[in-house]
């Protein structure tokens with residue numbers, strides 16, 4: 130149900146996975162309603178999705194005007210004037226079996242450290258606007274990172290539509306005007322389109338966007354509203370011309386009542402202001418966004434409304450909600466498409482038969498629920514780990530009671546410089562380190578094992594690492610040239 134990014138990703142993955150099995154897939158979408166039309170920045174996991182579908186990278190990049198993404202640059206988050214990159218990769222390499230950042234904390238206490246970013250290869254090439262595919266040789270510094278893409282989401286959905294239709298997915302265009310429930314089981318039994326056509330299935334994947342046509346409007350599943358932690362509830366999105374350097378990273382700049390994104394694609398740059406309507410009017414937000422563009426706008430800003438949170442159940446009866454129908458967390462760390470991907474892969478793992486076992490449904494809901502919560506905590510960290518108090522919004526976060534899971538994580542970090550490891554969740558320790566140190570949360574102590582190494586040896590090791598990173602950066606091509614050379618320019 131639905132043909133946005135979520136609908137076509139789900140249809141493509143299911144068609145690919147179940148080829149040669151007697152399962153038929155129909156996708157219903159409405160040209161009149163259209164799609165949300167945003168969602169341009171991704172996480173490295175999208176490559177696993179494309180690879181699993183045997184999608185060729187060059188063909189995909191050309192079709193979607195994609196650029197490479199090495200991470201996100203955060204401006205003005207800790208304090209106004211601060212900036213750091215959350216890279217898709219590690220800081221340096223382990224020394225003596227201990228993550229480099231622990232050694233950096235010791236050097237930093239001694240006043241001998243350069244910026245942590247100077248020891249991270251992905252951050253250093255991002256800052257230099259360079260890119261190359263990671264090396265497969267684990268001894269090289271050029272192997273210590275991953276990458277994602279920035280792409281035109283509408284073109285990605287169109288690209289996947291071709292893929293899915295070529296593999297037997299049947300597309301029905303029309304507006305669903307009625308949903309019939311089975312009187313006995315309460316399952317969704319059939320959808321009626323405005324043409325009068327009836328579409329019936331055993332399993333429904335609700336990718337109908339914010340409206341949650343099946344999961345909410347038909348099944349009344351309920352929503353966990355997380356606005357008390359993530360109060361931003363509106364966005365304005367506007368594309369502008371692509372000019373000058375093509376940066377291999379997304380930028381998120383903290384503003385007075387939210388933050389602004391900048392996502393460079395080959396043919397244009399996506400921009401948007403995510404804000405909280407209690408702290409700024411739509412008109413002021415629009416003025417602020419347009420005033421911050423680095424090239425002429427290509428359209429008027431589009432307004433979007435949302436409530437942060439997720440459905441109480443992501444799988445209810447015979448409906449699995451994926452994409453915006455499942456829930457929404459602001460795009461600060463580009464996690465929505467990733468959560469779509471997680472939803473699809475969990476569904477493939479626990480694909481039901483017609484009995485719809487409650488234990489399968491519960492397990493899906495448990496796993497996806499935790500995935501959403503982990504992302505929520507990580508996003509909230511950006512607002513909680515701040516020294517800003519210059520506007521009402523930032524003061525709001527200074528006094529906020531955090532979820533216990535996040536409070537505990539921050540306290541352990543501050544006390545011992547360690548990070549609690551989770552059972553699962555998309556962001557691994559280096560990501561937490563990036564944000565915590567990037568926003569000036571310096572722990573009081575570091576891993577005591579670091580002191581095993583003689584002081585001079587550590588200084589030499591760190592300097593050697595920094596020089597290797599520098600040399601490798603110089604040997605890395607310009608991002609735009611690289612895209613052209615690999616034949617992926619549109």
Ligand code: FAD
Nearest residue numbers: 131132133134135159164165168170305338452453465466
């Ligand atoms: P939609 O695109 O809304 O698609 C819904 C589909 O359902 C459409 O095909 C529509 O026609 C159909 N439909 C609905 N009702 C009916 C009906 N009655 N009858 C027939 N068809 C119907 N994600 C990222 O990963 N990275 C980002 O940088 C990012 N930025 C974002 C910025 C903003 C401001 C917002 C709001 C979201 C952002 N997202 C981002 C999220 C991303 O846009 C979505 O996760 C993604 O586009 C998937 O949307 P969807 O397919 O669930 O819904």
